[in-house]
Amino acid sequence: MNSRVLRLLEFNKIKQQIQPYLATEMGRSTLAELMPSADADTVQLWLDQTKDGADLLRLKGGLPLAQLVGMDAPLHRLEIGANLNGPELAAIGRSLRVVSQITNFFRDLDDTIELRALPELAANLVNLPEQSQLLRRSIESDGSVLDTASSQLQSLRKTIHSQETEIRSRMDGYTRGSQAKYLSEPIVTIRNDRYVIPVRAEYRHQFGGIIHDQSASGQTVYVEPQSILEMNNKLRQVQLAEKQEIERILAELSAALAPYTNELRSNEYLLGQFDFINGKAKYAAQIRGTEPLVSTDNIVKLRQARHPLLDPRQVVSNDILIGDTYKTIVVTGPNTGGKTITLKTLGLIQLMAQSGLFIPTREESQVGIFHEIYADIGDEQSIEQNLSTFSSHMDNIINFLDPVDDRDLVLLDELGAGTDPQEGASLAIAILDYLGGTGAEVMASTHYPELKVYGYERPETINASMEFDVKTLKPTYRLLIGMPGRSNAFDISRRLGMPEAIVAAAKELMNGASQDLNDMISDLEAQRKQTETRGEELAQQLQEATALHDELKSAWTDFQKQKERLQATAQEKANQLVDQAQTEADQIIDELRQMRLNGAQSVKEDQLIAAKGQLNQLHQERSLKQNKVLQRAKRQQEIKVGDDVRVLSYGQVGVVTQKFSAHQYEVQMGIIKMKIAERELEKIKAPQPAAQRQIVTVRGGSDHHVSTQLDLRGQRYDEALANLDRYIDAALLAGYESVTIVHGKGTGAIRQGVQDYLKQNRRVKRYEYAPASAGGNGATLVFFK
Known part of the structure; x- marks a missing residue:
């Protein structure tokens, strides 16, 4: 894109507005080099990256970036074998940590966030965990070398600290003792890296x-007392050893990074890209920008376009359409009506x-x-070239x-x-x-009435005006496509107080064609307003119709509720009546079953189940609201072979042993097998292990309900085995999978009898x-087939 149009449309100001959102020197360098591209694939990739950045800014607060400096000089020094200093190594360490943070950021992203381009960009980052850990352990963020960089450095610094403490302790005797009167100030200071005291000049030899x-x-001299000389000498020796160790550590760290200069340089470029993308996303949020669709046919459809450099609270937005049914727009209207801003808006938005x-x-x-945007906008008269306004415009256009x-836009x-x-x-x-004739798309503003007629007569050309x-x-600054502008001189003069006779005389002096054109435009404006x-x-x-529809919909919803x-109320009342009858029937059935357990063989279990099933069929299930949660729960209740189920029509619990068809x-x-439809089954949780169930003791089957535990303690041998036999039959009829027989330890006779019986059953x-x-061996767990 030619530099002249970038300057005319103030594209550089857009870049200046993005710059405060950048955190790295690499990002600022990327912004400085930003130029519009004429390659559709490149433009779409850039827009995809900005879209990803905007989504991450909205959902995650943006990318995890930190302030980073450029590393061109340090990397070049590594390449030629030089050693880096502390701040340079600290900068590389920060860069490696940011690389790790961004890699982890994309790795941990929620799968619901769909990104187009940034994951692929992040995949090119190179993590150097060993080098990063080495730098983190050795270099502080300000570039100073940490004690943990080496055991030798740590030992030297402990010695230095100890020696300094000893020296200060010795010199405190001068600042606090009887000799303090010879000092200008009772302090200890440092000169030439040695501890000294400020002594009055007349006592310099004291x-x-x-x-x-x-x-x-x-009046004051800084003296290193004779008694401190040897201690300072020792301290100085240790300090020199510390300096040498630091230089060795820096050389070692530089050597560890030297093989990875290409990776570090690539990371620096990628971090600059991420920073730039993050900045573009923040700028888009500031201007309330949207992602544009890209037309390779150069069909431009800007909806409510605003000039990005104007106050968004005051700027008027306009629809700008060009390149489809018409390729030339002729904009007419009064001065200061917004024609120039409209042209700049179209051009600058295209550049963006x-x-x-x-x-x-x-x-x-x-x-x-x-491919190019050409523009001739504003008065660019050149005093040096002694060109008039007209000559300056013509010179620009001729160029x-x-x-x-046909791939260009002209303004x-x-x-x-x-x-x-x-x-x-x-x-x-x-x-x-x-x-x-060239096929270029053109938007031109003018005052000439002849061009209003031109807009009607020429193919692929349309008139427009500023209202x-x-x-x-x-002016309202609204762009009216299809409506030419008309002269408002007579109306303005009349409203300002010009005598009507003068206005009428002026109209008579006007060219008839011009008057007819103005009348036609007036009619068109009236039709537009109508x-x-x-x-x-x-x-x-x-x-109003939508509001009425919503009101009726709400009333219908209330009616359904x-x-x-x-x-539900009617069913509840009906269920109460059935429940009352069923309770009484349950009591009768329990008595019949007890009679069966006590030896009355004439009552069959299948008769009992059938009788209870007939009562259960009288009970209506309450209608539940259909919603997604219930439907999901129903899917989770899918029945499989081996599941424990409740047969709703009989009120009994059983086990699914076979699947005949999709719904059978x-x-x-118990001991009865039946073919049951799926709608009559309800999946239930499997019974808990017997040791975890609530223990209810049943002696000799005297209770109405069958317990999951039989207590035989204290019974005679014959009585215990008889009760055991009746209990096992009742447990099988009840459909239990396992029961507990409590026989105690005692002599072991009942325990042995119980186990002998179980072997034969x-x-x-x-x-x-x-x-x-x-209970241990004082109780036996029994599992049925």
Whole structure:
């Protein structure tokens, strides 16, 4: 893209607005080099990256970046074998930590966040964990070398600290003792890396030793006392050893990084890209920018476009359409009406989009991919060249008439201005015809009425104007596509108080064709306003109809809820009556079953189940609201062979032993197997292990309900075995999978008898002693087939 159009459209100011959002020197360097691209694939990739950055900013607060400096010089020094200093190594360490943070950031991203380009970019980052850990252990963030860099350095620094403490302790005797009167100040300070005390000049020989410095007035000399000389010498030796060890550590760290200069350089570039993308996302949020759609056919459809450099609270947004049914727009209207800003808005938004930036428009706006954007905007009169306004405009236009083609966009402000109106209008028409012949897309502003007719007559050309409010005598800055601008001089003069006779005389002096054109434009404006008014009325009617629809929908929902509540209430009352009857029937059935367990063989178990099933069929299940949660729960209740289920029609618990078809199962309830439909089954949780169940003692089967535990302690041998036999039959009828027989330890006779009985019973799958916490060998767990 030519530099002249970038300057005219102030593209550099857009870059200046992005710069505060950047954290790294590499990002700022990337921004400085930013130029619009004419390659559609490149533009789309840049926009994809900005979209990813905007999504991450909205959902995750942005990328985890830190302040980073450029590393070109340090990396170059590594490549030539030089050693790096502490701050340079600290900068590389920070860079490696940010690389690790970004890698982890993308690794831990939620799968629901769909990104287009950044994961692939992040995959190119190279982690150097060993080098990063080495730098973290050795170098502080300010570049100083840490004690943990080596055991030798740690030992030297301990010695230094100890020696300094000893020296200060010795010199405190001078600042606090009887000799303090010879000092200018009772302090200990350092000169030439040696500890000294400030002594009055007249007492300079009082302490012996060496004078290292004196004050500007000469009244104070800084003396290293004789008694401290040897201690300072020792300290200095250790400090030199520390310096040598630091240099060795820096050389070692530099050698560890030297083989990875290519990786470090690549990381630096990628971090700059991430920083730049993060900055573009933040800038998009500031201007409320949206992602543009890219048209390789150069069909531009900007919806509610705003100039990005103007105050968003005051700027007027406009729809700008070009490149589809028409390729040339001729904009007319009064001065200061917004024509120039409209041209700049179109051009600057195109530059932003082709640079991968979001644009200040509504969503679903579309941009083209222009190879060049040529512009002649504003008065660029050159005093040095002694060119008039007209000459300056013509010189600019002539420079791009030859290279312009059908992949270019041309913006012309006040075309033909600055010369004789008739000649200027003719020249403007000729220039537009030439540009139309090249296939370029053109947006031109003008004052000439002849170009209004041109917009009607030429193919692929349309008129447009900037709206002017005659009542307020102010422009509205609204772009009206298809509507040419008209002169408002007579209306403005009349409203300002010009005598009507003068206005009428002026109209008579006007060219008839011009008057007819103005009358035609007035009629068109009236029709437009009528259409807008009708559109507003229809929008109001639609709003009222929508509100009425919502009200009716809400009333229908309330009606359905009330209907469900009434049905639920009626079913509840019916269920109460059935429950009462079923309770009484259950008591009768329990008595019959007890009789069966006590030896009355005439009552069959299948008769009992059938009788209870008939009662259960009278009970209505309450209607539950259909929703996604219940449907999901129902899917989780899918029945499989081996599942414990409740047979709703009989009120019994059983086990699924076979699946006949998609909705037919075989269920074993006690000793009875039946074919049951799926709708009659309800999946239940498997019973807990016997040791965890609530223990309810049943002696001799005297209770109405069968317990999961039989207590035989204290019974005679024959009585215990008889009760055991009856209990096992009852447990099988009840459908239990396992029970517990408590026989105690005692002499072991009942325990042995119980186990002998279980060996002979064909319905027993296996048995074993209970866990130590549930009775140990004083109880036996029985598992049925």
